Amino acid sequence: MRIVIDQNLCCGSAKCIKVCPENAISLVDGKAVLDEAKCDLDGLCIPACPKSAIEYEDDYAGVGCGF
Numbered sequence: 553m554r555i556v557i558d559q560n561l562c563c564g565s566a567k568c569i570k571v572c573p574e575n576a577i578s579l580v581d582g583k584a585v586l587d588e589a590k591c592d593l594d595g596l597c598i599p600a601c602p603k604s605a606i607e608y609e610d611d612y613a614g615v616g617c618g619f
Contacts, residue, residue, distance in 0.1 A: 554609050555591055555598070557584050561605035568597035568606060 557568075557577075564582040569575075576590035577597060584605070598606045 553593065554588060555586060555593060555595065555606060556609045557586055558605045558607075559583050561603045562601075563603050563605070565602055567600045567602060571596045571600045 562583045564579060564584065566579060566584070568584050569577045569579065573594075573596070574590045574592055576587045576592075577584050578587070579585070584601075593608075595608065598608070600606075
């Protein structure tokens with residue numbers, strides 16, 4: 553599992569940056585960018601985003617028995 557930021561939805565409010573205790577998010581060209589090496593997956597940034605541009609991405613999404 554990992555956290556991903558949808559660059560198309562990101563408005564650059566920086567609210568996610570303010571709540572991240574690991575300083576894993578920065579603004580690049582007005583958009584939030586995640587440093588996965590610093591991220592501890594606590595998810596505090598997810599509800600902080602006013603545009604719902606941040607979410608967990610499950611590495612196993614779509615994998616299964618087909619039901």
